Every structure is written in structure tokens, then in C-alpha cells.
Amino acid sequence: MKKALITILIIFLSCSEIFAAEQVETMYQDLNNIDKQFFQSAVIPEPEVKVESSQSTVSEEKYKDHMPFFKKTRLKIQRAWQARNKNADSPKKELKEPDWLSGESELKDIDADLLEMEEETASDNEIPVSDIKQNKKPDETIELAGGVKEQSTENEMVLDCDDMVYNEDTGDIEAIGNPILIFPPQKVKLTADKMTYNRDSNILKAMGNVVLTKDNMPVYGDYIQVNMNEENIFMDNIETAPTAMKIRAKKATSENNKIILDKGKMYSETSNKFEFVSRMIGPDFRQMIISDEDKNLLMTGENAKWKLSASDIYVNSRKEHDTVQVKDAEVFYNDRYLFTMPSFTAHTNKNQEYVEANYPEFGSISRFGMFAGPGFVFDAPFGSIIKLIPLVNYKDNFGIGGAIKYRSAFNQTQFMYGSGADVFVLRGKQQLDDNLFLQYGSNAYMDDWFMGRRMPKYLAELVYDKDNVVSDFLTEGRDLRFRHRASAAFAQDGEYNMHTESIQSSGISTMRFRYMAEADQSLYKYKDKENRRSLELSMVMQGSAAVYGTGDTQFVARIGPRLHTQYKYWMQDIGYFISGYSDHTPMPVYDMYRYGHSNLYVREALRLNKYLTVGWWGSVTLTNDSPNGELFQENAFIVSLGPDDFKINLGYDFMRQTTYFTVAMMIDTKGTTVEFDKMEIKNPERLGQSDRKKDDNVAFEQGSVNPVTKKLQYAEVIDIEDPDKESI
Numbered sequence: 001m002k003k004a005l006i007t008i009l010i011i012f013l014s015c016s017e018i019f020a021a022e023q024v025e026t027m028y029q030d031l032n033n034i035d036k037q038f039f040q041s042a043v044i045p046e047p048e049v050k051v052e053s054s055q056s057t058v059s060e061e062k063y064k065d066h067m068p069f070f071k072k073t074r075l076k077i078q079r080a081w082q083a084r085n086k087n088a089d090s091p092k093k094e095l096k097e098p099d100w101l102s103g104e105s106e107l108k109d110i111d112a113d114l115l116e117m118e119e120e121t122a123s124d125n126e127i128p129v130s131d132i133k134q135n136k137k138p139d140e141t142i143e144l145a146g147g148v149k150e151q152s153t154e155n156e157m158v159l160d161c162d163d164m165v166y167n168e169d170t171g172d173i174e175a176i177g178n179p180i181l182i183f184p185p186q187k188v189k190l191t192a193d194k195m196t197y198n199r200d201s202n203i204l205k206a207m208g209n210v211v212l213t214k215d216n217m218p219v220y221g222d223y224i225q226v227n228m229n230e231e232n233i234f235m236d237n238i239e240t241a242p243t244a245m246k247i248r249a250k251k252a253t254s255e256n257n258k259i260i261l262d263k264g265k266m267y268s269e270t271s272n273k274f275e276f277v278s279r280m281i282g283p284d285f286r287q288m289i290i291s292d293e294d295k296n297l298l299m300t301g302e303n304a305k306w307k308l309s310a311s312d313i314y315v316n317s318r319k320e321h322d323t324v325q326v327k328d329a330e331v332f333y334n335d336r337y338l339f340t341m342p343s344f345t346a347h348t349n350k351n352q353e354y355v356e357a358n359y360p361e362f363g364s365i366s367r368f369g370m371f372a373g374p375g376f377v378f379d380a381p382f383g384s385i386i387k388l389i390p391l392v393n394y395k396d397n398f399g400i401g402g403a404i405k406y407r408s409a410f411n412q413t414q415f416m417y418g419s420g421a422d423v424f425v426l427r428g429k430q431q432l433d434d435n436l437f438l439q440y441g442s443n444a445y446m447d448d449w450f451m452g453r454r455m456p457k458y459l460a461e462l463v464y465d466k467d468n469v470v471s472d473f474l475t476e477g478r479d480l481r482f483r484h485r486a487s488a489a490f491a492q493d494g495e496y497n498m499h500t501e502s503i504q505s506s507g508i509s510t511m512r513f514r515y516m517a518e519a520d521q522s523l524y525k526y527k528d529k530e531n532r533r534s535l536e537l538s539m540v541m542q543g544s545a546a547v548y549g550t551g552d553t554q555f556v557a558r559i560g561p562r563l564h565t566q567y568k569y570w571m572q573d574i575g576y577f578i579s580g581y582s583d584h585t586p587m588p589v590y591d592m593y594r595y596g597h598s599n600l601y602v603r604e605a606l607r608l609n610k611y612l613t614v615g616w617w618g619s620v621t622l623t624n625d626s627p628n629g630e631l632f633q634e635n636a637f638i639v640s641l642g643p644d645d646f647k648i649n650l651g652y653d654f655m656r657q658t659t660y661f662t663v664a665m666m667i668d669t670k671g672t673t674v675e676f677d678k679m680e681i682k683n684p685e686r687l688g689q690s691d692r693k694k695d696d697n698v699a700f701e702q703g704s705v706n707p708v709t710k711k712l713q714y715a716e717v718i719d720i721e722d723p724d725k726e727s728i
Contacts (some may be wrong), residue, residue, distance in 0.1 A: 053386040066351065068410045070432040114637060120178075126481075158182050161195075171200045179206075189213045192224075192426045201485040202228045210235075221252075232256075249679075262677040268669040273300060283615040285640055285647070286664075287564075289532045296610040298643040300668040306331040317683040321345050321581045325527050341517065349383035349688060353409045356385050361403070364659040367443055367457075367496060369395030369421050373403070384408035393418035435466040443494075448591065449485060449516055450542055452633070453498050453656075458509070461489035484517040493587035498655045501628040505589045510547035512591070518542045521560070536564040540575070548586055555582040556593050569607035576600050583627075594633050596621035601634065613647075630655075640664075706716040 067075075132376065162177025174196045181190040190321050193208030204226065210221040223236040232255030238249045239414065249264030298304065311328040325345040331338045345358040364374035373391030380386045385406040391396065399420025406413040406428075413428035426442040439446060440460045444455040467483035474480070492509040524537040545553040560577040576599070583593045601619040619634035638651035638660065651660035681687070 021619045042314040043174070053357075054684070066409070068432050070436065071434065074140070074433065078286060090514055105467050112505055124359050132488075156226075157186065157478040159195075160271065164627045172199050173197045173199070176563075181206075187214060190224075192312070204228065257683055257685075259681040261676070261681075264679060265673055265674040265675040265679065266543045267670070271668055271670040273668045281605040283571065283573065283617065285605055285613055285615065287566075288568055288569070288605060288607065288613075289529050289534060290644065291530075291532065292570075295609065296643040299667050301643040301645075303334065304399065304668070305334050305671045305673075306667075311677050311678045313674075313679040315679070315681040315684075315687070316682075317689075318379065319686075320381070321347055321349060321379045321385070322687055323379075324353075338643070345377065347377050347379060347385050349385075349409055351409060353385075354397070354407050356387055356407055361389050361391075363661060365416070365425060366424050366445065366656045366658040367421060367423050368416060369393050370659070371401075371416070380406070380408075382408065384411070391416075391418065393420040395421035436462075436464050438462050444725075450558075451516075451544065451591065454590050455494045456587070457492040457505075459486050459489060459491045461491070463487045474523070477525060478522045479717075480522070481520040482518070483520075484543040488513050491587060491590060494589045497589050498630065498633075499657050500630070501589075503588050503592065503628050506586055508550065508586045510586055510589075511547055512555075513543060513548075513642050514546035516544045530566055532566060534564070534566045538562045542577075546585070546591075550586045552584045552586050554581075554583050554591070554593070556583070558599075574601070577605060592627050594626050594628055594630075595619065595622045595623045596620075598622040599633070610644070611642060614638070615640070638661075677715065690706075 005347040010641050037406060066072075117237055126490065127458070132202045139500075159175060159181050161175040163175075165174045165176070166172075167174065174194065176194050179192060179195045181195065183189065190206060190210070190212050192206035192210045195206045205226075206224045208222070210224050211226070212219045212221075219238060221235045221238040225234045226683050227233075233253065235252040237248075237250065238245065238252050238261075246269065247261075247264065247266050249261040251262045253260045253262075267613050284559035287708040308326075308660070309330045310331065311324050312325075313327075314323075316325075317361045323345060325343065326341065327343050329341040329344065331341070344357060344359070346355055348355045358373045358374065358375050360722045362370075364370045371387045371393040375387050375389050377385055377387045385407050386425045389405070389409075390400075391403060392400055393539040395418070397420050399418050399422075401416065401418030401420070403414065410431040411428070413426075415424065415426050424442055425444050426440070427444040427446070428440050430438040430440075432438060438461070441456070442458045443455065445455050446459055446461075448454055463485060464487070465483070467481060470480040470482070472478065489512045490509070491619040493506045493513060495505050519541045520538050521540075522536070522538045524535065524606050525536040526536075538561070540558075540560060542556075542558040544554070544556040556579065558577040558579045560575060562573070562575045564573050565571070577595070579593075579595065579597050579599065581593050581597075585593075599621055601617075602615050603615070605615040606633070612705075615635060615638045617638075618632060624631070632655065635655055636651060636653040638649055640647045640649045642648050643668040647664040649662040649664065651661065651662075652658070652725065653660065
């Protein structure tokens with residue numbers, strides 16, 4: 001009975017969260033923001049998402065309900081160690097027999113505590129405590145030995161109304177005059193103009209201005225019928241307003257662990273903007289100051305109205321996954337038809353930490369060439385997914401091949417093979433802790449921080465990467481940013497790196513232990529948004545020290561200024577480094593230092609008009625002493641096309657011979673409508689809820705030894721129900 005009453009409320013509070021901006025951010029966020037200035041070629045680039053919400057600006061924790069196994073283990077050990085130290089330092093107290101064992105406990109104190117608990121429960125449900133107490137019987141409590149009282153909890157529903165009429169002919173009990181039905185254990189309240197209950201059919205009905213409320217979230221309707229025998233619900237003309245989207249439907253039915261909504265729609269009246277940006281090379285165009293009158297908005301303009309009209313929407317909550325399938329969906333912009341999606345299915349885990357869908361994939365990867373193919377997504381154990389992509393590729397010849405993408409809350413792995421280039425590509429990352437991760441790859445450019453992106457033959461590297469900001473270090477507003485990175489890797493020297501390089505591969509496989517650090521001190525800041533002018537100057541010091549399994553070493557030290565400027569619609573980043581180094585790496589193709597003793601890097605961006613921005617990114621060895629004999633160590637351009645909230649970015653990296661295709665897009669939920677003929681939700685009570693145990697018990701605030709334990713005030717003995725009894 002309880003499950004049937006509350007199931008419909010749970011689904012309206014849960015299903016809409018799949019589309020809420022806060023959850024979208026969680027789904028798409030990368031495990032770690034590595035090297036934001038570079039586009040990391042994947043089978044399809046993973047987007048970064050920023051959210052601008054009119055309702056809330058508070059960001060969620062990185063690990064809300066669970067965390068990587070390594071972090072969970074570390075916290076348990078740390079917590080146990082700190083607790084042990086605290087217990088060792090605390091004086092031992094003599095054990096004393098509790099008062100209640102000796103019969104000295106005063107029952108009036110227990111009664112006061114029980115009364116206070118009842119008042120809190122009544123307050124949470126907005127029902128006067130006197131209305132609840134009228135349902136108690138004189139023998140509701142019995143005294144037990146030791147001064148402990150038992151409180152009866154048989155009445156799990158409380159009905160309050162002005163008048164109640166019993167019809168002997170029909171067997172209906174009719175409640176009128178502001179009827180209120182509450183469930184204190186679940187803090188659920190049902191109100192209506194009139195309620196009837198038939199004891200023979202065991203059916204509850206509520207008519208007129210029906211409001212079902214839980215956690216201050218109401219669901220409105222004209223009529224609700226609950227069959228307590230078959231545990232199904234029928235509701236007419238429903239409306240609810242969860243996190244970001246309102247929901248209306250002509251009819252709602254709940255039966256057999258399923259919710260069915262007919263002739264409904266979801267729409268938003270509040271602004272929740274979220275920005276999708278694939279990683280890109282060269283300048284970051286988002287840093288450019290643009291005046292409002294010069295912006296051209298397609299997706300988020302005041303008059304932009306988006307509508308998706310679908311025949312069927314299926315939401316399925318499995319044990320470790322939630323899936324959403326949309327069929328025969330037509331997309332409209334300002335009532336103008338754009339295109340039709342025959343079928344689209346999206347998969348995510350219970351914490352919405354990623355999303356993957358059955359869309360086709362295409363792109364270009366160095367050494368692999370261009371590729372394209374359809375995508376098929378399958379759920380995998382422990383909340384992970386696998387996507388299979390049969391593809392065709394072209395490098396020097398056309399060929400066929402395939403790709404596999406694996407995603408979980410803490411892992412991203414892509415593997416590709418194509419006969420056109422006869423080469424396989426592997427790239428992956430496993431998050432172990434907040435600042436600790438494992439990266440691995442083969443024939444793929446891997447992140448090596450300020451040493452550049454280099455391609456090993458094989459690599460498995462454990463990395464600790466952390467940065468801190470010391471506010472107002474020099475003077476007010478002059479912050480110091482310190483970042484350091486320690487790593488242990490096993491690698492084999494690559495066969496290919498930069499285009500036209502004359503460096504020969506050693507073919508050696510060995511261990512590498514490296515420590516890198518950077519101190520970035522802000523010296524001057526100026527920003528004039530009205531006139532579109534800005535200037536930021538800082539001094540940067542960088543250092544790297546590495547030792548290899550062969551006994552060889554590598555040392556690099558660099559220092560120089562960084563400058564960021566914008567004048568009108570011309571933006572640039574310029575940096576200059578004087579370097580000293582001693583490089584004896586046994587893997588020259590993979591990680592030889594290539595920037596020489598004097599290096600200049602430049603990022604340029606110029607907005608030509610509302611629809612076209614061009615950029616260039618270069619790094620030049622001024623002293624002509626780079627080991628690969630090249631003047632340019634980085635040389636890439638990028639062209640950004642489209643309005644300000646929907647940009648298509650095209651680029652080419654001359655050094656790595658890689659083509660880039662990325663998309664930057666912003667969407668505003670305000671004015672967005674999703675219409676459907678039928679929406680079916682399976683297992684609604686499990687949406688966003690994993691059967692696995694949460695890890696909150698191992699997390700604690702920094703500096704805290706043990707969580708605060710409340711002092712025991714009284715003991716209460718209640719009826720222990722049958723464990724097989726259905727409950728919510």
C-alpha cells in the first residue's frame with residue numbers, strides 16, 4: 001500500500017533529474033582536467049561542461065555517493081589511524097553501570113523525549129501534533145522492566161478532516177472538509193477536496209485539487225485512485241515542478257512496478273544554461289570578452305524556443321544503469337521543423353557521472369587517419385558501459401576496422417584498429433584518488449605537461465598531480481599558483497612523434513621516475529569589459545627531474561614571463577622561457593626535451609565578425625638548438641564558425657599531422673519543451689538509486705578524527721516487522 005502511494009511521487013522527482021542541468025554537468029565532467037589548452041583526440045572528444053543556473057550556483061562534490069577504491073581504502077586507513085592515536089592520548093575512564101540497569105531512570109525524562117520526537121515529526125509534515133494524538137489509545141504504551149517504554153507503531157496512516165461519513169450501502173468511508181492523509185514514517189502528505197475509501201474493494205480515491213507532497217515537492221492533479229490490493233495508481237491531469245522541468249500529463253497509471261504517462265509534456269520556465277565544449281588546440285576563445293550587442297545567439301536567445309516531439313519515451317532503471325530511449329522524435333526551432341531522430345538511446349550509471357549514446361562516431365587521429373562508423377552501446381557490470389564501433393578509415397589507403405570504448409565512473413578507455421593504416425591505438429585513464437590516476441596508451445599522444453604531448457610505443461604511468469593557490473601572496477590580488485606532479489612509468493620508445501623529425505628510436509623499454517613543478521606568480525592584472533581590454537602578467541618557474549631504469553637522467557629548468565592581452569577583438573597569449581637542461585634520456589623519440597635554451601610560444605585569436613573567429617598556436621625555438629632540428633615545435637591553426645552559442649571548430653596540427661573537429665554549444669532549458677504521446681518508466685523507485693552500499697561512511701572532513709556521535713538520551717523498543725513485509 002505505501003509503495004503504491006509514493007511510487008508516483010518518486011518518479012516525478014527522479015526522472016526529471018536526468019535532464020536537470022546539475023546532473024548534466026555530473027554526467028559529462030571529465031575525471032580530471034588535464035592540459036585544457038590541448039584537444040585530446042578520442043574516438044569522439046569528451047566535452048567539458050559549465051553550468052549557469054538561475055536556481056543554484058553551488059557545485060556538487062566530485063564523488064557524491066561513492067569514490068574510487070583506492071581513495072576509499074586510504075580514508076579508512078587514515079580514519080582508523082587517527083582514531084587510534086586519539087584513543088591512545090585520551091585518559092581511560094572507569095566503566096560505570098548505567099542508571100537504567102539499576103532502575104534509577106526517571107520515566108518523566110523518557111516521556112519528555114518521546115513527546116519532543118512526536119512534535120518534530122508533526123512539524124515536518126505540517127500537521128498539528130494534537131491531530132496525531134487523537135488517534136492514540138490509552139493503552140498505547142506499556143511499561144517494561146528497567147523503566148523502558150514500548151511505543152506502538154501499528155497506525156502508519158493518519159487521517160485528519162472536518163467531517164467523516166460512512167455509507168452502509170456502498171461501504172464507502174467519505175472524508176470531507178479539508179481532508180489530510182499523512183504517512184509519518186515517509187513524511188508524505190495527500191490533500192484533496194474529498195477522499196473516499198471502500199473497505200470491500202480496498203480502493204482509495206481523492207477528488208478535486210489533489211496534492212501529493214514529499215520533501216516539499218508537490219504533485220498536482222484532479223483525481224487519484226489507489227487500488228491497494230493490486231498496488232496500482234491512476235491519476236488524471238497531473239502536474240509537477242521538480243528540479244528544472246515541469247511535467248504535465250493527461251493520465252498517469254502505476255502498476256507492476258511501472259509508471260505510464262499518456263499525452264504529456266515536460267517544459268521549463270526557468271533559465272538553466274549549460275555549456276558543452278570539446279577540448280581544442282590553440283587559444284581558448286571562451287576567454288575573449290565580447291559585448292552583448294555584438295553577440296549573435298541561436299540556441300539561447302530570448303526568442304529561441306526548442307521543442308522535441310516524440311511518439312514514445314522509455315526510461316528503464318536497471319540494477320546499475322539508467323537508460324532513456326526516445327523514438328520517432330521530431331526537433332523544432334521556433335515552431336520550424338529541423339530534423340527527425342528515428343531512435344536514440346542514452347546510457348548512464350546511477351550517479352550520472354557519464355553518458356553514452358548510440359550515435360555514430362567520426363574524426364581523425366594521427367597515424368590512424370580519418371574514420372567513421374555507427375555506434376552500439378551495451379551495459380557492462382559495476383555500472384560501466386561498452387560501445388562498439390565498426391568503422392572505415394583512410395590513411396594512405398581505405399580500410400576497415402573497429403573501435404571499443406569503455407566508460408565507468410572512474411575509467412575511460414578507447415581502443416581502435418584500422419587496416420587502412422595497419423596500426424592500433426590505445427588510450428586510457430583510471431582515476432584512483434582525487435589527485436592520483438593511472439594513464440596508459442600505445443601509439444597515442446599522451447599528456448606530459450609542459451614537456452609537450454608525446455607518443456610512446458607503450459606507456460603505463462602512475463601520476464600524482466596537484467595544484468594549490470595561495471591568495472594575495474605578493475600583494476592583494478596577486479596570487480601564487482603552485483602545481484607539482486610526480487610519476488612512475490614503464491615505457492618503450494616510440495617509432496614516430498613529430499612530422500619530419502630526424503630523431504632515431506632507441507627501441508628501449510625502461511622505467512622512468514619523474515618529478516615536475518611549476519610556480520606561477522601573478523604580477524599585474526587589468527580588465528575593462530566595457531571597452532574589451534585586458535592585460536595579465538605573471539612570472540613562471542618550471543623544473544623537471546627524471547631518472548630512468550637504465551641509470552640515465554634528465555634535468556630541465558625554465559623561467560620566464562607570461563602575458564595575456566585583449567584589445568577589442570584581438571586576443572593573444574605570449575610566453576618566453578630561458579631554459580637550462582641536461583638531457584640523457586634513453587627514449588629520445590618519446591620524451592627528449594625539444595624546446596631548446598630559448599623558447600617563445602604564442603597563441604593568437606582574432607574575431608573577424610559574429611560568425612568567424614580564427615586562431616593560431618605556435619612554439620618557436622629561438623636559439624636553433626632543438627634536438628629534432630625544427631624551428632617550430634608547435635604549429636597549428638583553428639577556425640571557429642557559427643553564432644556565439646553554437647560554434648564548429650576546425651583545425652589542423654602541422655607537427656602531428658592531425659585534423660581537429662570540435663563543437664562548442666550552450667543550451668538553455670528556458671523555453672524548451674519535450675512532448676510525448678507515451679512515457680513509460682520501469683522500476684521508478686530505483687532511478688538514480690544503486691543497490692550497492694554508499695561510501696559516505698568513509699568520508700570525513702579534513703582535520704576531523706571521528707564523526708560527531710550524539711549522546712544517547714533514551715531507549716525505545718518498537719515492534720519488529722516481518723522482513724519480507726513490503727515497505728518503501
